[in-house]
Amino acid sequence: MFTNLIHSIQQHIDLDEKEISILCNYIDSHQLKKKDFLLKEGDVCHDLFFVEKGCLRMYFIDERAVEQITQFAIDRWWMSDYFSFMDRTPSEYYIQAVEKSEILSISHTAFEEMLKELPKMERYLRISMQRALAASQLRIKYMYELTKEEFYIHFSTSFPEFMQRVPQYMIASYLGLTPEYVSELRKKHL
Amino acid sequence: MFTNLIHSIQQHIDLDEKEISILCNYIDSHQLKKKDFLLKEGDVCHDLFFVEKGCLRMYFIDERAVEQITQFAIDRWWMSDYFSFMDRTPSEYYIQAVEKSEILSISHTAFEEMLKELPKMERYLRISMQRALAASQLRIKYMYELTKEEFYIHFSTSFPEFMQRVPQYMIASYLGLTPEYVSELRKKHL
Numbered sequence: 001m002f003t004n005l006i007h008s009i010q011q012h013i014d015l016d017e018k019e020i021s022i023l024c025n026y027i028d029s030h031q032l033k034k035k036d037f038l039l040k041e042g043d044v045c046h047d048l049f050f051v052e053k054g055c056l057r058m059y060f061i062d063e064r065a066v067e068q069i070t071q072f073a074i075d076r077w078w079m080s081d082y083f084s085f086m087d088r089t090p091s092e093y094y095i096q097a098v099e100k101s102e103i104l105s106i107s108h109t110a111f112e113e114m115l116k117e118l119p120k121m122e123r124y125l126r127i128s129m130q131r132a133l134a135a136s137q138l139r140i141k142y143m144y145e146l147t148k149e150e151f152y153i154h155f156s157t158s159f160p161e162f163m164q165r166v167p168q169y170m171i172a173s174y175l176g177l178t179p180e181y182v183s184e185l186r187k188k189h190l
Numbered sequence: 191m192f193t194n195l196i197h198s199i200q201q202h203i204d205l206d207e208k209e210i211s212i213l214c215n216y217i218d219s220h221q222l223k224k225k226d227f228l229l230k231e232g233d234v235c236h237d238l239f240f241v242e243k244g245c246l247r248m249y250f251i252d253e254r255a256v257e258q259i260t261q262f263a264i265d266r267w268w269m270s271d272y273f274s275f276m277d278r279t280p281s282e283y284y285i286q287a288v289e290k291s292e293i294l295s296i297s298h299t300a301f302e303e304m305l306k307e308l309p310k311m312e313r314y315l316r317i318s319m320q321r322a323l324a325a326s327q328l329r330i331k332y333m334y335e336l337t338k339e340e341f342y343i344h345f346s347t348s349f350p351e352f353m354q355r356v357p358q359y360m361i362a363s364y365l366g367l368t369p370e371y372v373s374e375l376r377k378k379h380l
Contacts, residue, residue: 052352060331069332070327082324115313122312123305129319134272136326137260141282143333144258144366146378175336 002027004052005104012124021120026114028105032097037107039095045084047105054101055165059173060092069173072098072166074128078128098166123187148177152185192217194242195294198266202314209308213358216304218295222287228295229285235274237295241267244291248340249363250282259363262288262356269319336366342375 002024009015015023028047030038032054041046041061049056051073058071058079070093073079084091085108097103106114115121142151152175156163163171170183192214205213218237222227222244229235231251239246241263248261248269260283263269274281275298287293296304305311332341336363344364346353351359362372 060335062335070330070334082320083326086320086324088227118308119344121310122316126312126316126319129323130272132274133319133326134276135324136323136330137272140260140326140330140333143330144260145250172241 001009002029002052002104004027004076006051009121009124013120014128015118015120018183019186022115022117026106026110028107029105032101032103034099036097037094038097038103039081039091039093041092041094042090044088045081045091045093045095046107048078048085049095050082050103050104051075051079051104052102054103055098055099056103057166057174058093058095058172060094062107067094069170070177072162072170072174074165076161078132088171092166097157098170101109114136130133148175148181149185151175152177152182153189156189192219192242192267192294195240198240198318199311201312202317203310206312209310212307213304216296218291218297218301220295222291222293224287224289226287226289227284228293229271229281229283231282231284232280233281234278235271235281236297238268238270238275238301239263240296241243241265241286242271242294244290244293245288246285246291246293247288247360247364248283248285252286257314257363259282259360262352262360262364264352266353267380268322287361335361338365338371339375341365342367342372343379346376346378346379 001161005027006015006020013165032038038047038049044164048089053075056073056079058069059069059071061126069136071079079095081091081093083089088108146154155171155175168186169179172179195217196205196210217264219242222228228237228239228246244267245264246263249257251257252258252319261269269281270283273279280297332344338345345361345365356375358372359369362369365372
């Protein structure tokens with residue numbers, strides 16, 4: 001049960017059987033079909049989500065009414081609109097399943113109660129947040145540094161599995177490119 | 191001593207006098223002059239830095255040998271190259287004082303020892319990392335969403351104090367604009 005989550009936690013802290021069972025009481029599990037939503041614009045993001053298996057995308061609708069993808073999450077990644085989650089403010093994002101997925105969630109209230117009961121989880125979450133922050137810092141550097149073609153090459157060589165799982169038009173949106181240009185790049189770099 | 195750091199921590203967790211004194215044993219303090227460096231490209235970023243008072247900038251040198259600023263930190267903000275800090279890899283960044291600053295630091299080794307002795311600090315650090323991650327997530331959204339003029343207006347209205355403290359050419363670098371264009375925008379939106 002929740003194999004990937006427990007494995008992710010036990011890489012950083014020790015949890016015994018009793019603590020795992022306490023933790024699991026705070027976690028909800030969702031079997032999502034492709035295109036099911038976890039969050040829609042205007043709603044408060046009540047949960048932190050963990051991808052036990054599958055793939056999520058996070059996007060907003062821009063001024064031209066176009067979907068702009070800002071993040072993906074695959075197995076063992078956390079995803080949330082963190083400001084909305086922390087400050088209880090309406091989100092500007094959609095979070096949607098890219099494929100059939102098993103998603104775990106912990107609500108804001110359950111999160112705080114769980115941390116009171118299992119304070120050692122703070123360490124696991126601090127390390128997870130720190131690693132996500134490092135990834136975000138590197139991503140911002142790439143946004144300054146790389147041309148769109150370089151970003152495509154970097155992305156497709158760093159995450160080949162991703163390129164197979166995610167439709168080309170979504171990768172184009174994430175990279176800020178047109179689907180036609182991604183198709184050209186794909187041919188060029190095959 | 192370390193007034194801003196202690197205040198920042200006590201907003202989230204209770205630390206008694208003895209715990210504060212234990213914490214302070216792990217912290218180093220640096221009085222920096224304007225333009226002093228805390229990190230240079232090619233070095234491992236051994237520390238997490240906290241701005242007790244002052245202002246830091248983080249930048250890299252791009253292919254055209256131009257300084258590209260990716261982050262600022264003012265009073266009560268943490269700054270580090272997180273991947274370099276966590277994985278002990280050489281950094282591609284410089285961290286430099288924009289003005290006379292008092293900077294606190296905790297080394298990688300001291301950080302782990304401090305967390306063993308004061309595990310409750312994990313909570314404070316998790317919350318700090320989570321908030322930095324939220325800010326980074328919003329920043330990436332703006333990088334997709336806003337024109338450079340909109341980004342300037344957003345930045346100058348959200349952080350008016352910043353606009354006063356930081357030279358115009360640094361703000362231009364951070365926003366990905368030429369100093370001339372920032373000067374035009376400043377006149378236009380005064």
